[in-house]
Every structure is written in C-alpha cells, then in structure tokens.
Amino acid sequence: MIPFAMVSLHFVNLFSLCFSLLPCLTVSGPILKHTVFPNFTASHLSFLDYNGDFLTSNNGTFTASIRASVVTSSFSTYYFSIIHKRSETIIWTANRDRPISNSAELRLTVNGIFITDDSGKFTIWSTPPFDSPVGALQLLETGNLVLVDNRNASLWESFNYPTDTIVMGQHLLVGKSLVASAADANFSMGNYRLSVSSEDLIMQWMGQTYWKMSMQANAYKFSNNPVSYMEINSTGLNLYGDDGTLVIQVLLNASSLKIAKMRPEGRFTIMSFMREEWVEEVVAPVEDCRIPMICGKLGLCQTTRAVCSCPSEFYRSYGSNAGCVPADNSLSLPAACDSNGNGLELNSTLVSYMKLDDGMSYFANDLVDPVKHGVNVSICQDICSRNCYCLGIFHGNFSGSCYLLQNYLGSIYHRIDQDLIGYIKTSSTSSPKISNKKDNSFPRTAMVLIPLFGFFLLVTILILTFLRLCKTRPSKVAVGRNLDRWSSSSSSPELNIITLPGLPIRFDFQELISATENFKTQIGSGGFGTVYRGTMPDETVVAVKKITNLGTRGKKEFLTETAIIGSIRHVNLVRLKGFCIQGQLRFLVYEYMNKGSLERLLFGTGPVLKWQERLNIALGTAKGLAYLHRECHHKIIHCDIKPDNILLHGERSVKISDFGLSKLLDHQKSSKLLTTMRGTRGYIAPEWLTSYGITDKSDVYSFGMVLLEIVNGRRNWSLLTQTSETSKSGSNGPSSSSSLETRSIFFPAMALKMHKQKRYLELVDQRLEEKVTSEEVEKLVRVALCCVQIVPELRPTMAEVVSMLENRLPPGEPMVDALNFL
Incomplete structure (x- = not known):
C-alpha cells in the first residue's frame, strides 16, 4: 500500500509539471x-x-x-x-x-x-x-x-484612473485630478486636489483655487496654446498642448525616477528617487499660510510657519464646527445654500457683517477676479447678501474691488501690502426663515405626463439602438471571426509569448491584406523594409511596414523588441499600433503621418519649408532622440537618423520612425556596443568604420548632419553645375568659349569654413523668402558642428541639444581640430 504522503508528493510534482507546461x-x-x-x-x-x-x-x-x-x-x-x-x-x-x-x-x-x-x-x-x-x-x-x-x-x-500620485510617462489629462488622501493612513479622498485646466495646472480646495503652476518662480511659458495634459519626465514638469507643443515647463534635476503627489496637508510635491531615498524638488505652496485650511475655518495664519490664532471678535471652536466663530453668542456663521439654492432667505434682516482687522487677506483673492470694480463696501455687501452662496467679502478701499468668499470658508492670513478689508457674513441665532424654492406639491398633470414622456423616450432609445446595431453588425461579425481564429490557434507556440508587457495588438495577416488592398500603395522603404498605406475597418489610416532585414533575429527576439517599442509613448515618436507574424514574415503597424517624410518636404519640389517650421522639426527630432537615449526604460540607439525617418503630421507634429529596430541597451549596462554596420551613408558616424564603441553619441552625429541639411535645404553631399569660360588663341586672334562644369559640394565642410569666418547667412537655404537673422542661423550651425565632432565624447547629449535649441543653454563652441576631418 502506497503511503498517503508519497501520493501527495507525486500529486504535487505532477501539478508543478503541468503548471510549467x-x-x-x-x-x-x-x-x-x-x-x-x-x-x-x-x-x-x-x-x-x-x-x-x-x-x-x-x-x-x-x-x-x-x-x-x-x-x-x-x-x-x-x-x-x-x-x-x-x-x-x-x-x-x-x-x-x-x-x-x-x-x-x-x-x-x-x-x-x-x-x-x-x-x-x-x-x-x-x-x-x-x-x-x-x-x-x-x-x-x-x-x-x-x-x-x-x-x-x-x-x-x-x-x-490616477489617485493622488502620478509617475514619469503618465499623462494627467485636462479635466482629470489628483485627489489627496484624507490623511497619511486614511486613503479615502480628501478635500485637496490638483487639476489640469486648459490654461494651467491648479490646486483647489473645495472648488477654490489656491495655487497655479505658472506662479512658480522657475516656470517658463513657451506657448499660449490650450493645455491638453500634464506629464513629468526626467528633467521637467510639463504642460503640453494637443499637438505636443510645450506650453509651460518647470525645470527639474535629471533623474531616472520621479513621482508627483498631492499630499493630505494640501501640498503638491515632486520627488526624485536618488541614493535610495526620495528627494523633494518641488513643494508648493511653499508658505504654510497659503494652504486653505492650515488654521481651520477663519483661523488667522501668521508668519510662514503657520502660527494660528483667531481674528479679533472671534474665538476658537472645537468639535464638528472646528475653527473660529463669533465671540458674540447671538451671532453664527451661516452655511452656504445647497445646489438647489435653498438657504437663508435673500435680503433677510437676520444677515449682518463682522469686520476683520486691517492687513488680512484670503488665499483665493490673488487667483480670482473681483465680481465688481469701483463699488463701495455697502454695494459689495448687498451683492453678497443677495447671494446665498456668499459667506463673506473682501473690499478694496481705494480700488473699489469686490471679492466674494463663496461656498466654504478657509483660513485667512496677514498681508500688509494691500488695501483689502474683509467682512464675514453672520446671522442671528434666532430661528431664521428658511426658504425652500421647491414646491412640495405634486401636480396631477405630472402624474400623466411623466409616464407618457417615459414611454416615448423608451421607444426612441430602442429605435436608435436598433439602427446602431444594424450599422455596426458587419464589423462585429468580422471581429467575431478574428476571435474565432485566435481561439482555434490558441495552442500555437507563437501565442505563448503574447502576454509580454507592452506588446501591442496582434493583427491577423488577412486583416493587413484587406487594409492595404493586398499591399497596393507603397509609401516608403528603408533599411528595415517596405512601408504600405492601409485603412483599418474603423477608418483609421495606418502605415504597415513589412520587415525584410531581420537577419538572424528570431521570433522571440522580434516579439521582445516589439513589446519594448509598443510600450514607448512620446509626442515625437511614431506610435506602434500593432504587429503581425505570418510564417517567416514580420509586419509592424504604425500610426500614419499624413505629411510624409522630412526628405520629401526638404528636398522635393513642393512648397519650401519656412524657417520656423524648420526650427520646430529640429526641436521635435531632438526631443524624440533625447527620450530614447535617457528617459524611456530601455535605452534605445536609433542607428539610422536621416530625413527619411523624420515624419510630419498636421501643422506641427514631428515624429521619429523606425526607432527600436536597432540594438537595445539597458540603462544599467555598458553604454557601448559593437555591432554590424547600420545606418545610411552620409549620416553614419565615423566610429561605425572603426572598432570604436557605438553609443548614443552616434545618433548625435547623425542628428548634426540632418540639422545642417535643415539649414541649407539641400543634401549635404550634392553636385553643383556651373558655367565656366575658357580662352584660346587662333589665327583670327584670341577667342573664348563656355562649358558646363560639375563639381561636388560637401556642405558640412562649407559650414565649418563659414563658421570660422562668421558668415552664417551664406549657409541658409536661398529659397527662403522670409528674413532670417544671423544669430538664429549661428545657433543651429554651432549646435550641428558640435554634434558632428569626430570624437564622440566631445559631442553633446541630445538632452543638451534640446536645451541649446530652446535657449536654456548657450550653443556650444565646436572644436575646429575635431572637425578638420570634414
């Protein structure tokens, strides 16, 4: 008889084997x-x-x-x-x-x-x-x-669905908020929140604003475009517009991990994780007295360290009504009316006002506009009395400005440099007459109309639902067929790796054939394959790249790198939407960029790119590369930066394509990698031709070459055809003839020569009709020459290039000796 323990052991081993398989x-x-x-x-x-x-x-x-x-x-x-x-x-x-x-x-x-x-x-x-x-x-x-x-x-x-914290790469969209916890150990939602508005990043307490990002001393405003979302990265707190334009930025120290948190006490902090601990970089508001409830309701906050007391004629109350209340027991602080307007009757004789001491202010006064200008204090009080949401006023003696304190009362604080005087609304403790604007009677006609209205509403909803189902049924059937295909092939070894984090949607091969009309319209080609235009069933236009140059890269390696590329999100990088594996074929499905490549716009026969458009393209490309090199979790060296791989969409959207298809490096590993020859002639760094280690500085070199082409509007290596005159003697005397002479021009060498002579305007695309200043051209030429220095260590990082292009760092001074190879 087999012992029970041995049977159990065999069962456990069998279960472990099944789990592994x-x-x-x-x-x-x-x-x-x-x-x-x-x-x-x-x-x-x-x-x-x-x-x-x-x-x-x-x-x-x-x-x-x-x-x-x-x-x-x-x-x-x-x-x-x-x-x-x-x-x-x-x-x-x-x-x-x-x-x-x-x-x-x-x-x-x-x-x-x-x-x-x-x-x-x-x-x-x-x-x-x-x-x-x-x-x-x-x-x-x-x-x-x-x-x-x-x-x-x-x-x-x-x-x-953010709570009170966001991390690097996470977007906080307009209308979304970080809501502080009620306390450090109580995670329920408190009363402080950080919200993204269309104009700024704001902090609010009970709907009242007490801080804006633009108030920060180190905040820089770059655009007046409407804000779309907030994001923190390794070097900044950023507000972006719909098209990825930077609107406002607060610069931060570079670090690999940051979090932004709305704290229970009403402060917003940004912290970097360095040397195994969190280091605070941003704490807002800095002054304690700017926090709305730092001293409780109507508490008086003095100095920046929040010494709390009560104003004259008020005393501290505890319990459920904590805060400062009138010392006169016959007076009380009324609550604001509810959302239906129920509360103290308007113009009630029970309403009076208690004056605060001079030199006091309210946290929201600096961030809201007065409801009236040029009125006396009586009119301001009358406005408040007729508004049941109003709980007090601040009135300017000289300006006549009238500010209302509405819905909730927070703390007040000393501020000598103003002429505002505060008045707090009070009511008599005798039973006030409460008005209820709702009629409690229920009309008989409503008993007939409501069911009738409900019947018609139900019929309308059913008709609209039926029509919607009829319209969408074909796509749902197609989706069902696709799901059936996936279900039938779920045992395939190819699908065992489908749950890699970041792996995008896996498309069926037949879906791509249908979307591209059997790969009918080719829109590009490059070192990694051919690109076709496609339209998905939901009318989304995509770019389908057929990979033809994977070398020895196997299925697992392809999926692993696809998962990494698919998880990357940046406004200046083309987004990978999905992939497909069909036997030995590999496909990547990207978002479609409707204006094509920089090569077509820069060297084609269409309209000439304006100078500001060129600056935007240069900056967007630099930001995308900086993100690949330093800010995403896997350090990515592009290895093939050229105008062909810089795509444009709409008016200002600039995105890098084909990133991640080259070798990937981890931040924690060596930054050098020796690999086989990649890239495009004219853009590859000199170290590709030697045994020197390939680093992110190789991309910097390629970017510098592209930047020179952006300035000049022509390829760096081009042929120039000129007419030359020749003279010769004959029996009839000297004669001359003309001939066409073609010579090659290497623009980087010319740029170095003009840089030495400070003749920058001679390098600008002659097709530009607008006026361009020498200083603007000098900045781009100096940055480009710094990027193409032969020694990689002398080249700036892409993050430094971004700072130079944004005028946060002066343009570098290229070393002539490191450029003589040109």
Whole structure:
C-alpha cells in the first residue's frame, strides 16, 4: 500500500509539471510574476510571506499588493495598491474609499478585476464592463497596471484612473485630478486636489483655487496654446498642448525616477528617487499660510510657519464646527445654500457683517477676479447678501474691488501690502426663515405626463439602438471571426509569448491584406523594409511596414523588441499600433503621418519649408532622440537618423520612425556596443568604420548632419553645375568659349569654413523668402558642428541639444581640430 504522503508528493510534482507546461493556467498562490490570467485570486493572507505582494513588474521596480495602511492589535485596514518596491511608496490605490480586511479577496475573471468582502457576496471595487473578455493582467515596468484581451489590446489601465500620485510617462489629462488622501493612513479622498485646466495646472480646495503652476518662480511659458495634459519626465514638469507643443515647463534635476503627489496637508510635491531615498524638488505652496485650511475655518495664519490664532471678535471652536466663530453668542456663521439654492432667505434682516482687522487677506483673492470694480463696501455687501452662496467679502478701499468668499470658508492670513478689508457674513441665532424654492406639491398633470414622456423616450432609445446595431453588425461579425481564429490557434507556440508587457495588438495577416488592398500603395522603404498605406475597418489610416532585414533575429527576439517599442509613448515618436507574424514574415503597424517624410518636404519640389517650421522639426527630432537615449526604460540607439525617418503630421507634429529596430541597451549596462554596420551613408558616424564603441553619441552625429541639411535645404553631399569660360588663341586672334562644369559640394565642410569666418547667412537655404537673422542661423550651425565632432565624447547629449535649441543653454563652441576631418 502506497503511503498517503508519497501520493501527495507525486500529486504535487505532477501539478508543478503541468503548471510549467501550461503558461496560461493560473491559480491562487504566491507566484510574483508580471502577468496573471483569469481565474486568479489573491488576498493578503494568501500572500502573507510576500507582505501581500502578488504581482511584480519585469525588473521588480513596482509591485501590486494587498497591504494594510494601519496595523494595530485590534484593527487594520487593507488596500489593493501599486507600490514602488525599494521605497515602499504607494503610487495608486483601487479601493481607497472602501478598505477591506486581510482575508477579503481580489479575483481576476474574464470580466475584469473584482474585490469582494469577507463573505464574497458583495463587491467592494471592480473594473468597468468590457466588450471583450479579459486575457491577462499585467504590471508594466512603468508602474501601469493593465488589463488586456486575448489580442493584447488594452482594455483598462490604472494610469487612466490616477489617485493622488502620478509617475514619469503618465499623462494627467485636462479635466482629470489628483485627489489627496484624507490623511497619511486614511486613503479615502480628501478635500485637496490638483487639476489640469486648459490654461494651467491648479490646486483647489473645495472648488477654490489656491495655487497655479505658472506662479512658480522657475516656470517658463513657451506657448499660449490650450493645455491638453500634464506629464513629468526626467528633467521637467510639463504642460503640453494637443499637438505636443510645450506650453509651460518647470525645470527639474535629471533623474531616472520621479513621482508627483498631492499630499493630505494640501501640498503638491515632486520627488526624485536618488541614493535610495526620495528627494523633494518641488513643494508648493511653499508658505504654510497659503494652504486653505492650515488654521481651520477663519483661523488667522501668521508668519510662514503657520502660527494660528483667531481674528479679533472671534474665538476658537472645537468639535464638528472646528475653527473660529463669533465671540458674540447671538451671532453664527451661516452655511452656504445647497445646489438647489435653498438657504437663508435673500435680503433677510437676520444677515449682518463682522469686520476683520486691517492687513488680512484670503488665499483665493490673488487667483480670482473681483465680481465688481469701483463699488463701495455697502454695494459689495448687498451683492453678497443677495447671494446665498456668499459667506463673506473682501473690499478694496481705494480700488473699489469686490471679492466674494463663496461656498466654504478657509483660513485667512496677514498681508500688509494691500488695501483689502474683509467682512464675514453672520446671522442671528434666532430661528431664521428658511426658504425652500421647491414646491412640495405634486401636480396631477405630472402624474400623466411623466409616464407618457417615459414611454416615448423608451421607444426612441430602442429605435436608435436598433439602427446602431444594424450599422455596426458587419464589423462585429468580422471581429467575431478574428476571435474565432485566435481561439482555434490558441495552442500555437507563437501565442505563448503574447502576454509580454507592452506588446501591442496582434493583427491577423488577412486583416493587413484587406487594409492595404493586398499591399497596393507603397509609401516608403528603408533599411528595415517596405512601408504600405492601409485603412483599418474603423477608418483609421495606418502605415504597415513589412520587415525584410531581420537577419538572424528570431521570433522571440522580434516579439521582445516589439513589446519594448509598443510600450514607448512620446509626442515625437511614431506610435506602434500593432504587429503581425505570418510564417517567416514580420509586419509592424504604425500610426500614419499624413505629411510624409522630412526628405520629401526638404528636398522635393513642393512648397519650401519656412524657417520656423524648420526650427520646430529640429526641436521635435531632438526631443524624440533625447527620450530614447535617457528617459524611456530601455535605452534605445536609433542607428539610422536621416530625413527619411523624420515624419510630419498636421501643422506641427514631428515624429521619429523606425526607432527600436536597432540594438537595445539597458540603462544599467555598458553604454557601448559593437555591432554590424547600420545606418545610411552620409549620416553614419565615423566610429561605425572603426572598432570604436557605438553609443548614443552616434545618433548625435547623425542628428548634426540632418540639422545642417535643415539649414541649407539641400543634401549635404550634392553636385553643383556651373558655367565656366575658357580662352584660346587662333589665327583670327584670341577667342573664348563656355562649358558646363560639375563639381561636388560637401556642405558640412562649407559650414565649418563659414563658421570660422562668421558668415552664417551664406549657409541658409536661398529659397527662403522670409528674413532670417544671423544669430538664429549661428545657433543651429554651432549646435550641428558640435554634434558632428569626430570624437564622440566631445559631442553633446541630445538632452543638451534640446536645451541649446530652446535657449536654456548657450550653443556650444565646436572644436575646429575635431572637425578638420570634414
């Protein structure tokens, strides 16, 4: 008889073998991978040995965890969070307003993520419904938690639902906010928030603004375009427009990891992780007294260290009505009316005003416009009395400006350099007459009209739904067929790697044939393959690149690099939308750039690029390269920067293509790599021809060559045809004849010569009709010559090039000896 323990051991070994052979099979229990699959469950108890961690990013930078915010002998609260592992800093929390116990479960199903209570009957938090079944849950190295379907298309991302923190590369869109927690150990939403408006980045308390990014002493405004989103990168806090134009920037110290956080006390901080600790770079507002509730309601904040007291005629109150209240017990501070306008009756004789001492101000006065100019204090008070949302005023003695304090009262502070005098609205403690503007009676006609209206509304909705279904049915059928194809081929070894973090949508080969009309329209070609124009079923225009020069790169390497490229997001890099593998064929599907390449615009026969357009192209290209070299998680050397690979879209969008198809380097490894010959003649750096190590400075060289072509409007190496006169003697005396002479021109050598002689305007494209200053040309020529110096260490980094082009650094002085090889 076989012992039970031995049977159990054999069963465990058999289960382990099955698990290793079936990567899509998932169960509860400690695994700590970057991807889990449906039918997975986790709780703090089930991952107790890992302190609640059940998911980790590829390099272990971030973990997904169910952890406690407060641990006591009698009470603990647990949250599902994303955590920066080395510092134990929480960057995102799912159930911030509804903590759970240590035994409550998180479940991943084909319908999404669900957190249930101890009984498992009630849902505490969940992701929204999806049109496609969930294929996997991934934690990316960026800190983004992503749900993908079976084609690796994103269904849901934590980056789209920020809590109180964002990380590098994450966008905070207009209308979105970071909402501070109520306290350090209480993750529920507090009253302070950081929001992106169309004009600025603002901090608000109860809807009242108390800080703007443009107020920062080191904030630079570059454009008046409407703001679209906020992003922090390794060197700055940035507000961008729709087209990627930088609108406002606060420069920061360079570092590989930063977070921006809205703190419970009402401060916004940006911190860099250096030497195993967080270092604060931005703290706003700096002065304590600028925080709206630093001293409670109507508390008086003095000095920058928040010494709190109450104004004259007020005293400190505690409990639910904490703050300063009138010393006269017959008076009280009224609450603002509700959203329906119910509150103290307008023009009530119960309303009076208490004057504050001179030299006091309110945190919002500097950030809002007065409701009236040139009025006396009585009129200002009357405006407030007729507005049940108004709780006080500040009036200018000399300017006659009238400011209203509405909805909620925060702290006040000393400010001597102003003429504003504050008045706080009060009411008598005798029962005020409350007005209810709603008629509580329910008209009989409404009992007839409401059901009738509801019937017609229901019929209308049904008709519109039917029409919509009829319109979209063909595409849904096509999608169904595609899903069937994926289901039927799910056992294929090709799909085992489909859950790589960052891997974009995998297209079916037939989809690409249909989109490109059997690869009918070729729009480009290069060292890595041929590009075709395509139109997807949803009318999205794409560029499909057929890869023809993979060399010995296998399927796994191709998918790995595709996953890295697909996870990169930057306004100056062409976005990879998807890929396709068909036997030995490889395809990449990119966003379509409707204006084509810089080569066509610069060297073609169309309209001449204006000078400002050239500056924008140079700057956009530099920013894209700087991001590849220093700011994305995998350092990428492009290896083939040339006008062909710089694409344009719309009026100002500039994007680099074909990045990442060359060798990838990790930030932590050596910056040098010896590799086979790549690139295009005329743009490749001299070190390609030697045994010198290839670095990101090779891209800098190529950029310098492109920059010279942008200035001149012609290829660096071109043929110039001139008419020459020759003389000869004959019997009839001397005679002359003319002939055509062709000679080659190498523009970089000419640029060096003109630089030595300070004759910069002679280098500008002669087709330009607008006036260009010598200083503008000098800046670009000097930057370009610095980039093409023969010694790589002498070349600037692309981040330094960006600073020079943006006038944040003076243009470098190229070393002539390092340029004589030209």
